[in-house]
Amino acid sequence: MALDVSVGGVRQLGPGIWQTELSPRDVRSLGTGLSSSGAISVVLLDKLQRDDKETLRFSPHAANVLNVGNTPRTIFIAANETSGGSERAKPVQAKPIVNSSELGRGDKEYLSALHELPEQVRIAGEVLLQRVRGHIPGDLRRISHRRYQETPDNFWFVRIQPRDKSISVTVRGLPNRFNVSKLKIVADRRPYSRFKINHISEVDEAIHVILGAIRKL
Secondary structure, rough: OOOEEEEOOOOEOOOOOOEEEOOOOHHOOOOOOOOOOOOEEEEEEEEEEEEEOOEEEOOHHHEEEOOOOOOOOEEEEEEOOOOOOOOEOOOOOOOOOOOOOOOOOHHHHHHHHHHHHHHHHHHHHHHHHHHHHOOOEEEEEEEEOOOEEEEOOOOOOEEOOOOOOOEEEEEOOOOHHOOOOOOOOOOOOOOOEEEEEEEEEEEEHHHHHHHOOOOOO
């Protein structure tokens, strides 16, 4: 039976999300990363125990390394959290993550521009694009300062908003086309709608909306 892994010195960024310092070598010991780019390592945990506010404990078999960064900054995301063996957080569903080498030039420009945002928003923006590419091939194209358009089909746009500390997403379709609860979707220039995200907990519904904006053939 494999011994549990304990990671100390963690700081909670939001529901089911923690940051700590873990060397890239130690991150790789948890599993082979699906990508290796940027500064931050990202690890998804299928199940974990909270020993205290500063310690995560989990089975090595429960760790899924999504990205190995080139600095000690590491983000842990809980798929199912238990605290004291009883409290559970809402699940964070994982979709396929693509390797950064498979991303187009525009996608990489967008990811680089996300560094203007606070860390929590930037992580949400990174995961958003990776999740989109896990479903849909394509590339973003910068059409104005901090605004990007999906190509070859412009069914969604994304704008980085440092002052507002958010990411604005525009999708094809009017608000009544989409059934979501967390996101506030408002009408934009017809036939588009828009909404904002600023936390990774909103990414699942954002993906649902973006996929729903694809033109039905």
